[in-house]
Amino acid sequence: MSDAFPDAGLLSLVQWLSPAFPTGxxxxxxxxxxAVAQGEVADGAGVEHWLADVLRHGAGRADGILLAHALEPGADMAALTDLARALAPSAERLAETEQQGAAFALATGAVLGVALAPRPLPLAVGQAACTLGLPKAQVITLYLHAFAANLVSCATRFVPLGQNEGQRVLAALHPLIQTIAQEAAMAPLDSITTSAFRADMASMLHETLDVRIFKT
Structure with missing residues (x-):
């Protein structure tokens, strides 16, 4: 049995993508x-199906590709930022990625002792993680896992799901997350497409909900 410890860079990334990290x-x-309020997602199976589509056809894959290119040495972050903003299908989704990205950049900058520019979330993660020397696919896998875990947590509180059911849903998404991460790590930038139309519409319609627990 090996006594080797995880790489320090990996531990840093795990910290940054932890629910305890102050990105909100x-x-x-x-x-x-x-979707939950309208009864379109009402149980664990529904949550798993919704999140699988978002990962495969929506922001999951798109963010993974953006993150992969942000990890490249000498990446044109200004152009990537413009693209990330253009890909947001609604005002809420743009606010979501920009507000979390700004909070992430502020927190990681404080940890690293450097000033990091506020950027959409996958790019903020990329500009910090490029210093860690980790394989692209590994960074993207952990990023997508954190993304899915946060939405499972939302569903656990709001559907509501039992804690065990929420963890079952997240575990069931692991193979898909790994596949998307491997593909995104090698994908050209012009291969970004999104077709999670119901999720995009949900983000638009959420803006008019009379009672909201979440910002998006």
């Missing part, structure tokens, strides 16, 4: 709150 991710549901 718990306040954002990515439109899932509207």
């Amino acid at each position: 991710g718990y306040a954002y549901s990515h439109g899932l709150e509207w």
